[in-house]
Every structure is written in C-alpha cells, then in structure tokens.
Amino acid sequence: MDLIYLACLAYLDPGDEMIISAGSFISARIAGTIMNANIIQIPTREYRHDLERILASITPKTKLIYLDNPINPLGTIVNRKELAEFMAQLPEHVLVVLDEAYAEYITSRDYPRGLDFYNQNYNILVLRTFSKIYGLAGLRIGYGFARPEIIQTLMKVRLPFNANRAAQVAAIAALSDTRHVKRSRQVNEAGKAMFYREFKRLKLFYLESYANFVFVNFTVDSSLIFDILQRKGVITRTVKEYGFPTALRVSVGREPENRRFLKALNETLAYLRISTPAAD
Numbered sequence: 001m002d003l004i005y006l007a008c009l010a011y012l013d014p015g016d017e018m019i020i021s022a023g024s025f026i027s028a029r030i031a032g033t034i035m036n037a038n039i040i041q042i043p044t045r046e047y048r049h050d051l052e053r054i055l056a057s058i059t060p061k062t063k064l065i066y067l068d069n070p071i072n073p074l075g076t077i078v079n080r081k082e083l084a085e086f087m088a089q090l091p092e093h094v095l096v097v098l099d100e101a102y103a104e105y106i107t108s109r110d111y112p113r114g115l116d117f118y119n120q121n122y123n124i125l126v127l128r129t130f131s132k133i134y135g136l137a138g139l140r141i142g143y144g145f146a147r148p149e150i151i152q153t154l155m156k157v158r159l160p161f162n163a164n165r166a167a168q169v170a171a172i173a174a175l176s177d178t179r180h181v182k183r184s185r186q187v188n189e190a191g192k193a194m195f196y197r198e199f200k201r202l203k204l205f206y207l208e209s210y211a212n213f214v215f216v217n218f219t220v221d222s223s224l225i226f227d228i229l230q231r232k233g234v235i236t237r238t239v240k241e242y243g244f245p246t247a248l249r250v251s252v253g254r255e256p257e258n259r260r261f262l263k264a265l266n267e268t269l270a271y272l273r274i275s276t277p278a279a280d
C-alpha cells in the first residue's frame with residue numbers, strides 16, 4: 001500500500017489523470033484522490049479489467065494506470081497475451097503500476113509475470129507484498145521493482161526508514177520458506193474448491209478466483225448477510241464501495257474455518273429464507 005501511495009505522490013500533480021478499474025483495490029483510488037488527481041474509473045467487463053477501454057481512455061494528462069492482477073475484490077486476472085498486447089500499446093508518458101499482491105497464490109500458467117515486462121524495459125512498476133501468502137501483514141512490508149529512473153523518482157518522496165529492520169529480517173526469511181508458500185497455496189486451492197461446490201449447491205453466483213478470497217453474490221443487500229455472519233463469529237467483507245451492493249468477499253481459510261463459514265452461511269440463508277435447493 002505504501003508503494004501505491006509513493007507512486008501517486010511521485011507521479012501525480014493536481015489535475016493529472018489516473019486510470020483505474022471501477023472494481024479495483026480501493027486504496028489506489030484513495031491515494032490518487034488525495035493527490036487531487038482526476039480519477040478515471042473504467043467499468044470492469046465481465047468482472048475483469050477492460051484493457052481496451054483503459055487504453056482508449058488515455059489522454060496527454062494520463063500519468064498513472066493502476067492494475068491489480070488479480071483484481072481485489074473480484075479475484076479475476078488479465079492473462080499473459082492480454083497484458084502483453086496492452087503494454088505494447090502503452091504511450092511513453094504513462095506509468096503502469098501492476099499490483100501483484102496475490103501472485104504467489106496463482107497456479108495458472110496463463111498468469112502474466114510483471115517481471116517479464118520489467119525485463120522488456122517497459123514503463124512499469126511491479127508491486128509485491130508479504131501481507132498475503134507470507135502472512136506478515138502486521139509487519140507492513142512489501143517491495144516493488146522498476147527501471148532505475150522510476151525507482152529514483154519514488155526515492156525522492158519515500159520517507160527514510162519506511163521499512164523497519166524487523167520486517168526486513170522477517171521478509172528475507174519468508175522468501176526462503178518455500179514449504180509454507182506451497183502448503184498455503186494448496187490449502188487455498190482446496191478451500192476455494194470447497195466454496196465453489198457449496199455455492200453451486202446453493203445456486204449462488206460466484207467468480208472463480210485466482211486469489212485467496214472469493215466474490216459471491218446474493219439477491220439481497222449484503223449487509224444483512226454480513227451482520228448475521230458476524231454475529232455467528234464469521235467476518236466477511238461487503239464490497240459496496242466497489243459498486244456491488246449485494247455481494248460479499250470471503251477470504252479462504254483453513255478447512256475448519258471454511259466449514260464454519262459455510263455452516264453459518266447456510267443458517268443465515270435459511271433464516272433470511274433466501275431460496276436454496278433445500279428450501280425449493
């Protein structure tokens with residue numbers, strides 16, 4: 001998150017344009033707004049970044065494009081070919097901030113690696129974090145890579161000591177803990193499969209996710225479901241601020257946690273008399 005703010009601080013003057021998808025991670029929108037930039041929000045297309053429309057929206061005033069891949073809270077991705085075509089058409093004056101916060105969870109070969117675009121010398125800042133698969137969110141540590149002149153521009157606005165020593169030590173240790181990453185990825189895949197099975201059975205609309213959360217849609221205001229689940233000790237996330245008033249984003253947990261959520265969800269839907277196959 002810090003790096004998103006740094007990029008906005010370094011690259012955006014008041015009145016400059018920043019393009020983001022309407023469904024993208026909200027902190028990017030907030031950071032751009034704080035800089036008094038004009039935030040150009042592009043609706044997602046079939047719940048994915050609409051790269052064509054993003055390209056078509058670039059003007060001489062566009063300084064930044066923020067792309068989270070996977071996109072939070074939808075969990076969808078743009079694939080290698082799509083991103084390659086997009087990057088090849090990008091004008092010189094625009095920097096793409098490619099946020100790969102959930103990259104380590106991904107099992108698909110179709111997932112584009114920001115590193116490939118960095119290696120091709122594109123105007124790209126690729127972001128990674130230790131907050132997700134590495135489980136170090138409380139230490140507030142992540143990293144980014146880009147061409148040296150882009151990094152130098154960020155360094156001008158970075159506060160000294162913004163990544164503390166303890167966090168750096170933990171992050172370096174985490175990088176070599178490949179067993180943890182592999183196991184977490186497996187647990188996540190199994191958890192998602194469990195969610196999908198149950199959502200299908202309950203006839204709920206959901207998106208297949210490349211991240212560690214699943215977007216699931218209901219036919220009622222999601223706050224109703226959120227509140228009841230929370231009273232049952234299960235915390236999910238409404239996504240109204242992203243334009244989805246009837247959906248929840250549910251993080252994938254370990255098997256007992258996933259079971260607990262699904263049990264609570266079944267009880268909640270039954271309580272609200274939202275039609276399920278059992279009630280039909």
Ligand SMILES: Cc1ncc(COP(=O)(O)O)c(C=O)c1O
Pocket residue numbers: 001002025068070071072099101128129130131137140141142
């Ligand atoms: C796309 C995306 N980027 C960044 C972050 C935040 O990462 P960090 O904890 O490193 O600030 C999140 C977390 O919710 C996210 O979904």
